[in-house]
Amino acid sequence: MRFLSSAETTEKSHPFEIHKNLTKILPFKAVRPTREYAGLVASRSYEDYGDDELKAQLEYNPYSFLHIINPGYKFQHEIGGEKRFGMVKNRYLEFKEDHIFKQDDEPCYYIYKIQTREASCCGIIAAASAEDYGRDVIRRHEDTIAHREELFKDYLKVVGFNTEPVLLTYPDDTTINELLNERMKSRPEYEFATSNKETHSLWLIDDNENIKKIKARFETMEKIYIADGHHRSASSWLLAKESKESNPRHTGKEAYNFFMSYLISESNLRIFEFSRLIKDLNGHSKEEFLILLDEWFRIENRGFEIYRPSKKHHFNMYLDGEFYSLYLRKTNYKFTNSLSELDSYILYEKILKPVLGIEDLRNDNRISYIHGRNDLIELKTRVDNGEFEVGFGMLPAEIEEIKQIADENLTMPPKSTYIEPKLRSGLTIYEF
Structure with a gap:
């Protein structure tokens, strides 16, 4: 130089x-x-x-x-x-x-x-x-x-x-x-x-x-x-x-x-979202897993219908050949700052870490990601072929959310956004 x-x-x-x-x-x-x-x-x-x-x-x-x-x-x-x-x-x-x-x-x-x-x-x-x-x-x-x-x-x-x-x-x-x-x-x-x-x-x-x-x-x-x-x-x-x-x-x-x-x-x-794919249910049966999720989410079985979330704090889940909608129970969950309102953070704090035992989102080999440019069909296919046990999706973050998190000197979980x-x-x- x-x-x-x-x-x-x-x-x-x-x-x-x-x-x-x-x-x-x-x-x-x-x-x-x-x-x-x-x-x-x-x-x-x-x-x-x-x-x-x-x-x-x-x-x-x-x-x-x-x-x-x-x-x-x-x-x-x-x-x-x-x-x-x-x-x-x-x-x-x-x-x-x-x-x-x-x-x-x-x-x-x-x-x-x-x-x-x-x-x-x-x-x-x-x-x-x-x-x-x-x-x-x-x-x-x-x-x-x-x-x-x-x-x-x-x-x-x-x-x-x-x-x-x-x-x-x-x-x-x-x-x-x-x-x-x-x-x-x-x-x-x-x-x-x-x-x-x-x-x-x-x-x-x-x-x-x-x-x-x-x-x-x-x-x-x-x-x-x-x-x-x-x-x-x-x-x-x-x-x-x-x-x-x-x-x-x-x-x-x-x-x-x-x-x-x-x-x-x-x-x-x-801005696109990343879907999450998990290889196992962390030792839980399907029934036990759904009961654990019920504490924080209102769950509806959508069957074979491909469900896409339409609102913030709504998630889709694909498990055992069926789609589910998960709606956050806002009477239980407390919003404390802009990060706590971010869907990828909610998914991590209430499902991935406490229920599925995934703490390190970057390095745990039990989790994989599909960016939102790819269709939910890929998520379904990879679960159906046995590569993963369950998949989750959400709406993409909005630019105002990203800016507010940055302004508060907070950091988003890894793979929260796929940006073009x-x-x-x-x-x-x-x-x-």
Whole structure:
């Protein structure tokens, strides 16, 4: 990592004065694929690929960003740990040397639009302040795991770039909306379709007047919220602190003080629930289990009818070939704060932990999750085939619930939300 002088950072990294108490969402000089390679470079998250699809991408598409994050494929060898970090950097440098990637000459904001079969959303890719994360201007609603924070911090330090934006959300803003809509009337820098019937488009905002307008609008916002990417935010904050301590010429304007983010308005955010699947009833018979649930829930057997909750604090359960509705008995249950009203918390506190004996939602191998993008048919199928004993579903959380929990410095249980959009990797890269 090369530390820039104060003069270099003022002129080259961010051309605007940085005021400590203002929310800092800044333009940056992205490294990105040239126009002809964009659709070939862009990839989904590595974990999103099945083995066969991943192999096909690596074998038949030499431009895929997957070659960078899976550098061992070049040698037909699995590589882990810090050795992998160094090879990721090497593959990245090769893409730059081969002119697949280039860096913009001036800082820009980037409008990124995703059109799916169901909906479309657009937002701004920009550099968010690690300091804002540290002083709770960028607010979080999930716990992070310390060793994962450290691991990703070390990864960032070695590779020197960030390609997975943190998803941040802010209240709808008329000025920003109008500016984005006007810019999107012009031809995009990139526009390509993917095999899952999505269209991805990207525009540059590179004129000084509109850059100043966007920067000024974000400075008026007292807080913005992490929708997805809590570990990435925490790791970037750790990297910023560590880099500051080791840089005697630290100014606060260095690139390591920021992390790449995708900012979308709250109306563009799509929130889904996670259903819970449990492998056994913790030693209870079906009858004993239902009696235990009766203390906190009004239970109705729906038979073979696929039941979907229609209200908050209503749950669906699939057990022994039948669906049940579970309505929380509010005369018994006491709401004490915003977290206590969250359905995933209620399910954990009144069923998963006390009745089914599942305390560690991240690591207990008796529980699995299906995100709400998938149908209840999958939940039913996985119970019917004997893989699991019981499944639970609920309505998705609402953005106001998430914000209130963050404002109260509380944290949601793991797998409380599945949030879209999910961005492609490799279209914009933030170097530090």
